[in-house]
Amino acid sequence: MRSASSRLAISLVALTAVLATSGVAGARPRATATPQTPAGTTDTDRARAATTWSAGWAAPVQRPSAGFEENWSEAGFDRQTVRQVVRVTGGGSAARIKLSNRYGEQPLRISGATIARSAGGAAVRPQTLRKLTFGNRPSVTIPAGGEGASDAAPLRVSAFDTVTVTLYFAKPTGPATFHAQAYAHSYRAPGDHRGDRTGSAFGERTRSWYYLSDVELTGDRSTHTPHTGRIANQAGGGANPDAPGGVSRPGASRRGAVVAFGDSITDGYGSTVDANKRYPDQLAERLSAAGRARPVLNAGIGGNLLLNDSAWYGDRALDRFERDVLDKPGVSSVIVFEGLNDIGFSEVDLPTYKPNPQLSATELIDAYRELIARAHAKGVRVVGATILPFKGAEYHTPRAEAKRQQINTWIRASGEFDAYVDFAAALADPADPLALDPAYDSGDHKHPNDAGYRAMAEAIDLDTI
Numbered sequence: 517m518r519s520a521s522s523r524l525a526i527s528l529v530a531l532t533a534v535l536a537t538s539g540v541a542g543a544r545p546r547a548t549a550t551p552q553t554p555a556g557t558t559d560t561d562r563a564r565a566a567t568t569w570s571a572g573w574a575a576p577v578q579r580p581s582a583g584f585e586e587n588w589s590e591a592g593f594d595r596q597t598v599r600q601v602v603r604v605t606g607g608g609s610a611a612r613i614k615l616s617n618r619y620g621e622q623p624l625r626i627s628g629a630t631i632a633r634s635a636g637g638a639a640v641r642p643q644t645l646r647k648l649t650f651g652n653r654p655s656v657t658i659p660a661g662g663e664g665a666s667d668a669a670p671l672r673v674s675a676f677d678t679v680t681v682t683l684y685f686a687k688p689t690g691p692a693t694f695h696a697q698a699y700a701h702s703y704r705a706p707g708d709h710r711g712d713r714t715g716s717a718f719g720e721r722t723r724s725w726y727y728l729s730d731v732e733l734t735g736d737r738s739t740h741t742p743h744t745g746r747i748a749n750q751a752g753g754g755a756n757p758d759a760p761g762g763v764s765r766p767g768a769s770r771r772g773a774v775v776a777f778g779d780s781i782t783d784g785y786g787s788t789v790d791a792n793k794r795y796p797d798q799l800a801e802r803l804s805a806a807g808r809a810r811p812v813l814n815a816g817i818g819g820n821l822l823l824n825d826s827a828w829y830g831d832r833a834l835d836r837f838e839r840d841v842l843d844k845p846g847v848s849s850v851i852v853f854e855g856l857n858d859i860g861f862s863e864v865d866l867p868t869y870k871p872n873p874q875l876s877a878t879e880l881i882d883a884y885r886e887l888i889a890r891a892h893a894k895g896v897r898v899v900g901a902t903i904l905p906f907k908g909a910e911y912h913t914p915r916a917e918a919k920r921q922q923i924n925t926w927i928r929a930s931g932e933f934d935a936y937v938d939f940a941a942a943l944a945d946p947a948d949p950l951a952l953d954p955a956y957d958s959g960d961h962k963h964p965n966d967a968g969y970r971a972m973a974e975a976i977d978l979d980t981i
Contacts, residue, residue, distance in 0.1 A: 772848025
C-alpha cells in the first residue's frame with residue numbers, strides 16, 4: 517500500500533497535467549465554447565490526451581418549460597447567482613463541470629463559477645471552495661446549441677459526497693436549458709455570490725438544475741471509497757437465475773459506470789427531496805456496500821417517451837441515447853427502463869400528454885432493439901427492465917395493460933437484452949399483480965415511494981450490470 521505522501525505526490529503530478537488543459541468539450545451538439553487546437557501540436561494537447569476523466573454525476577438536459585412545478589427555466593437569469601447541489605457517485609482529486617446551452621436562443625455568458633463540497637442547504641465547506649476557470653479564463657461564452665467544460669479544479673471528493681456548483685450570470689441569459697425534476701434544491705441570489713460560504717444570500721430555491729449536465733472527476737481514485745457505509749445488510753449480488761430479473765447472458769463483474777436510462781420513475785418522481793432516494797442512488801449505495809463501488813448515473817427524464825419528442829418531457833429516448841448514455845466517460849452498462857408513457861399517454865387527452873399517438877407493443881419493442889444495437893456497437897452491456905404495474909393510474913386501460921404485458925413478456929423471454937431486471941414482479945401487489953404494492957406506492961399508483969425505489973435497487977442482480 518502506498519504511503520500518504522506518495523499518494524499525494526502522484527495526485528499532484530496528475531493534477532498538474534489536468535490543470536494545463538482547456539477542458540472545453542469536443543464537437544457535440546452544434547458548437548463548443550472555444551475553438552480547438554489541432555491535436556498533438558502543443559504540450560497542452562499532450563496533457564489533455566493523458567487526462568482520463570470519469571463520470572461523477574450527470575443529468576439529461578431539456579427545453580425550457582413550465583415543467584411539473586414552478587421553475588426558473590423560461591425566464592432565465594440576469595445579474596443573479598445560482599447554486600446547485602448534486603451528489604457524486606465516484607471519487608477523485610480534481611473535478612470539472614460541463615454546461616449545456618443546447619436549447620438556448622442566444623450565446624450563454626457564464627461570468628464566473630465555483631465548485632465546493634456542500635455543508636448542507638446552500639452552505640459550503642469554506643476550505644473546499646474553488647474558483648472554476650474555462651481555458652484559464654474566469655468566464656466563458658457558450659454558443660446557442662453548444663456546450664462547454666471547465667478546467668480541472670483541485671477538489672478531493674469521495675463517492676456519495678455532496679457538491680455545490682455555483683454560476684453567476686451578469687447579463688440576461690434568455691430561457692435556460694435545464695433538468696426539470698431534480699428532487700434536490702437549487703438556490704438563487706441577486707448579484708454575485710459565487711464566494712458565499714454560509715448560503716445566507718440565497719433566499720430563493722427551486723427543484724430543478726440549470727445548464728449543469730455533468731460533474732467529471734480525475735486524479736487519485738482511492739477517494740472513490742465512500743467516507744461511511746451506506747445500505748447495510750445487502751446481499752453481495754451473486755448470480756441467481758431463479759430471482760426476479762434472472763440473467764439471460766451472465767457476465768463477469770464490471771468496473772465502468774452504470775447508466776440508469778428512463779423516464780420519471782428513473783428520475784425519482786415521488787422520492788423525498790434532497791434525500792437521494794431515487795433507485796439509481798440506492799443502486800450505487802448497494803454496489804458500494806457489496807464491495808463493487810461504481811459510478812451510477814441517472815439519465816431519467818420525467819414523462820420521457822421512446823418514440824416521440826415532447827416540449828415538456830425531453831427529446832425522445834432514441835435521439836438522446838448517445839449523449840445521455842454512450843457519450844459519458846467509462847460507461848460499461850445501461851439499464852433501459854422506458855415505455856410506460858408511450859403506452860399511457862395515448863389513453864389520456866391532456867395538453868401535456870402530447871404527442872400521444874397509439875403505438876403498438878411491436879413498435880416499442882423495435883425501439884428497444886435499436887437501443888440494444890447501438891449500445892452493443894459501443895461495447896456497452898444492456899439490461900432491460902420490465903414496466904411497473906399501474907392499475908389505478910389515470911391512463912390505465914385494458915388496451916394499455918395488454919401492451920404492458922406483451923412488452924414485459926418479450927423482455928423476460930426474448931433473450932435480446934444481455935440481462936433483465938423484473939421491476940414489475942418486485943413491486944407488484946401480491947393481492948393484485950396489475951397494481952403496485954401499496955407499501956411501495958407514492959400515491960398516484962404508478963410512481964414508487966422511497967421504499968419502492970429501494971425495492972427496485974434490491975431487485976437488480978449485481979452480476980448482470
